[in-house]
């Protein structure tokens with residue numbers, strides 16, 4: 001029999017888990033990354049592929065990740081070792097946990113810099129910087145921030161301190177109460193923004209752009225676009241690095257993994273679609289470029305806020321809620337390594353959080369410098385920040401996802417997964433098992449190989 005509790009603490013109920021996991025999933029990935037990535041690949045066709053990835057790859061892998069975490073009840077590294085040994089398999093499966101730690105460091109280091117932008121924009125909105133601003137003015141305002149290394153460093157530092165503070169306080173006490181009102185509030189404000197966009201912007205154009213798939217637009221970049229849609233699904237659902245695994249390890253044994261997963265994935269997807277419906281009407285109404293990249297949200301929304309009565313207030317509130325969304329995601333990126341430091345190095349939670357947070361903070365400095373002083377140093381045409389983003393979402397997370405799916409689908413016996421999922425051998429279980437054994441790993445592997453140009457090298461493409 002496996003353990004029924006974690007030494008790190010437990011969620012007090014099912015709702016707390018849903019909110020924490022949704023808090024991890026819903027973040028900058030939905031409101032910042034999704035719209036601009038969809039914009040870069042031309043809209044509808046990308047969105048359709050994204051939704052397919054969430055359904056056929058994301059949901060089964062999220063179920064698998066929660067299952068593994070709850071079965072092992074430790075940090076991803078130790079969970080994988082324990083579960084592998086229990087099946088008489090090599091403890092090298094713990095490498096999955098190590099890869100997750102690496103991915104978590106890389107993601108949080110650039111994530112914190114972007115979260116810093118949202119912090120800066122709270123202050124700007126509240127200070128009335130958006131009032132009457134036009135497209136050019138908004139673009140200049142954004143460039144003024146990313147070009148200023150010292151300012152970026154200050155905001156990045158504040159965000160990392162916020163993350164360390166919460167993680168240092170432990171699983172249940174601080175976080176659980178915070179997510180309970182932050183998540184509904186974010187949702188409500190996003191609705192306000194959608195309504196506003198519909199009234200003042202070009203909603204029709206936005207809906208056509210997002211939901212009318214034009215596969216011609218993917219053109220010669222189809223492989224790259226599909227890879228990015230899949231990477232976005234992993235990133236947005238927080239899959240493939242152990243964040244959802246460790247959150248699952250704090251979930252009580254009687255909660256249904258399938259029901260919770262579907263709710264979390266739905267929430268995450270709805271927020272991403274709403275973000276698109278809030279942003280693109282403004283983009284089209286103001287003649288902005290949907291494919292303008294990472295600045296998209298920070299350039300479009302201020303224009304809307306600047307025209308709105310009470311825009312300083314709503315703008316400040318919106319970016320503040322974006323800060324909270326990023327915050328509840330940031331802590332989930334730190335938690336796996338902190339749990340490992342506590343388990344294996346005997347550190348106190350506080351010491352572990354400070355140490356891990358400090359390491360991420362240092363790495364983040366390289367990310368923020370790549371936006372200004374180091375903008376000349378690139379690899380494959382990307383600076384450090386873009387490179388970390390690309391490599392983690394499009395390579396490390398999908399690789400982690402394959403390993404999770406293979407372990408849950410092929411290494412763990414049918415009986416174990418049925419017991420942990422609390423499912424009988426019915427239709428639901430069979431669909432999950434089929435997806436996690438065949439569909440997810442094969443689809444992810446094909447997309448990865450194709451993007452790396454390897455299918456062609458093997459004469460298959």
Ligand code: TRP
Nearest residue numbers: 025027028029235236238243329
């Ligand atoms: N899902 C979050 C977002 O969309 C980011 C995130 C949090 C994440 N934890 C993660 C991404 C773990 C990958 C892995 O903003």
